[in-house]
Amino acid sequence: MIRHVSIPARDPHHVATVLAEVMQGRVYPFPGPVPGAFMAVAGDAHGTQIEIYPEQAAAAPGEGGLHQWLKLGEATGLDPAEVASCARVLPGVRFACDSYVSLCRESPLVVAVASSLTEMFAPDLMSARIAAWEKHYPWVGSEALAYFRARVPRARRDGEEGLAFVVANATSRQLQDLCVAALVRKTEILWHLADCVQAASGATSASR
Numbered sequence: 734m735i736r737h738v739s740i741p742a743r744d745p746h747h748v749a750t751v752l753a754e755v756m757q758g759r760v761y762p763f764p765g766p767v768p769g770a771f772m773a774v775a776g777d778a779h780g781t782q783i784e785i786y787p788e789q790a791a792a793a794p795g796e797g798g799l800h801q802w803l804k805l806g807e808a809t810g811l812d813p814a815e816v817a818s819c820a821r822v823l824p825g826v827r828f829a830c831d832s833y834v835s836l837c838r839e840s841p842l843v844v845a846v847a848s849s850l851t852e853m854f855a856p857d858l859m860s861a862r863i864a865a866w867e868k869h870y871p872w873v874g875s876e877a878l879a880y881f882r883a884r885v886p887r888a889r890r891d892g893e894e895g896l897a898f899v900v901a902n903a904t905s906r907q908l909q910d911l912c913v914a915a916l917v918r919k920t921e922i923l924w925h926l927a928d929c930v931q932a933a934s935g936a937t938s939a940s941r
Contacts, residue, residue, distance in 0.1 A: 738783050745785040749773045752783050761842065780838050801880035808877030825929030829922050836918060843902040846895050847912035848919040853896065855888035
């Protein structure tokens with residue numbers, strides 16, 4: 734059973750339209766890092782979708798956010814292999830991440846996208862985070878902060894595209910209420926994650 738696959742195409746929109754007809758689903762622009770990409774979404778219980786990228790698009794290993802995250806860990810003295818293994822991820826953090834994956838998987842597409850609208854706040858938060866790293870951890874090289882720097886423009890674009898998608902597709906009061914509830918749930922998940930990290934570090938919990 735196909736649940737999630739990515740393929741290249743000369744005409745992504747046309748291919749996505751045909752695939753959506755075959756799956757009796759719908760076509761949406763894909764709000765990812767590649768302009769001109771589309772996705773055919775089946776709308777089934779499994780969250781089946783096919784992403785179609787322009788055939789000239791290319792993703793090179795070692796250039797994405799995961800690579801940058803591992804470089805940040807290495808700059809702080811952590812072993813990249815250990816970071817990649819997730820062996821030391823706190824149980825509460827793992828639970829929070831799994832909860833968000835479940836929220837997106839079990840929701841209609843527009844509701845899942847609505848839950849990501851916390852990205853609207855990310856650019857300012859990431860800018861503040863960069864300044865804090867430079868102030869409190871000057872021994873971490875500037876190049877190691879590439880993950881955070883890249884997130885500033887990318888999060889702004891993701892938030893704008895996500896909001897436009899929700900406004901265009903949440904066309905009933907029921908869907909609108911579900912979208913709001915999903916965004917609230919996402920903030921609760923983030924607070925749970927932050928509380929777990931603060932508890933493990935012995936820091937005082939932030940006020941809400």
